[in-house]
Every structure is written in C-alpha cells, then in structure tokens.
Amino acid sequence: MKAKVYVTLKSGVLDPQxxxxxxxxxxxxxxxxxxxxxxxxxxxxxxxxxxxxxRAQVEQMCRKLLANTVIENFRVELA
Amino acid sequence: MKAKVYVTLKSGVLDPQxxxxxxxxxxxxxxxxxxxxxxxxxxxxxxxxxxxxxRAQVEQMCRKLLANTVIENFRVELA
Structure with a gap:
C-alpha cells in the first residue's frame, strides 16, 4: 500500500524558505x-x-519522525 | 488563487534523503x-x-525555478 504524507508549517510559523x-x-x-x-x-x-x-502506522511515523508537531501539520493520504 | 506544486524525483534517480x-x-x-x-x-x-x-504561470515558475526538470517531475493543482 502506498502512502503520501504532506508536512506543512503551521500558520503563523515563519517560513524563510x-x-x-x-x-x-x-x-x-x-x-x-x-x-x-x-x-x-x-x-x-x-x-x-x-x-x-x-493509516495508524503512518500517523505514528509522522508523530515520531516525519513531522515536528510543535510547528508542523501533517496530512496522510493512502492509495 | 491558490496553487499547490508537488515536486518529485524521477524514478531511477537516487534519493539519499x-x-x-x-x-x-x-x-x-x-x-x-x-x-x-x-x-x-x-x-x-x-x-x-x-x-x-x-496554471500557465505556475508551470513556467516550475520550469524556471521550482523544479530541476532534468531529475524532477512536477505536478500543479489549483484551488
């Protein structure tokens, strides 16, 4: 199964890039x-x-490694 | 108008990250x-x-700056 993860900065967080x-x-x-x-x-x-x-596994990955949930949001899509 | 751009490495290109x-x-x-x-x-x-x-403007941006079309593909979504 393929999973797509989008990690974005929360609004209000400065984005110099x-x-x-x-x-x-x-x-x-x-x-x-x-x-x-x-x-x-x-x-x-x-x-x-x-x-x-x-989905549960990927969300766990996001919380532990892929996203910094202090300043970032993540969205998971499965296909 | 909001545009979302996804830039991915072409298949076959090594992805150390x-x-x-x-x-x-x-x-x-x-x-x-x-x-x-x-x-x-x-x-x-x-x-x-x-x-x-x-769409035309964003595709032009991708070719000129956002993506390296030698090794990367891009996809544009408008909303």
Missing part, C-alpha cells in the same frame, strides 16, 4: 505572487495492506 | 517499509484569478 522562493520568483519577473509556503512531500511504500492499520 | 528516512524508520522499529521517496510541496498564493493563466 518560502520567503526566499517568493524573492527569487519576483527577481525572475513573476509578478502577483502574494505568498509562498514550502512544505515536504513524502511517499511511503508499505507492506501493510489493511487501510486502517496502514 | 528518502533512504535516510527509511533507515531512521527501521531504527525506530517500524517494519514493513519497502521504500521512501522525499519530494517538495510548495503552496503559492497568486493574484491571478483566471485558472488557465494561473
């Missing part, structure tokens, strides 16, 4: 970019075939 | 993880309100 991208886009002549936020995207290939168990 | 995550998950006792690939997730807030124009 996003700001750098916004600055670079402006320097390249792209106008009209109000805001940029950068997050992480992680694809996992799991041996687990049960959807509920896979 | 993904390998490191897989190793760390195994060390934490998560079994059954066959493969991990890490990508980037970028949220853009655009002034452009026309969907077709926004």
């Amino acid at each position: 996003g700001k750098a991208i916004a600055g670079a886009l402006a320097a390249l002549g792209f106008d009209g970019v109000n805001d940029v936020r950068q997050g992480k995207y992680i694809e996992l290939d799991l041996a687990e075939t049960d959807e509920a168990q896979a | 993904g390998k490191a995550i897989a190793g760390a998950l195994a060390a934490l006792g998560f079994d059954g993880v066959n493969d991990v690939r890490q990508g980037k997730y970028i949220e853009l807030d655009l002034a452009e309100t026309d969907e077709a124009q926004a």
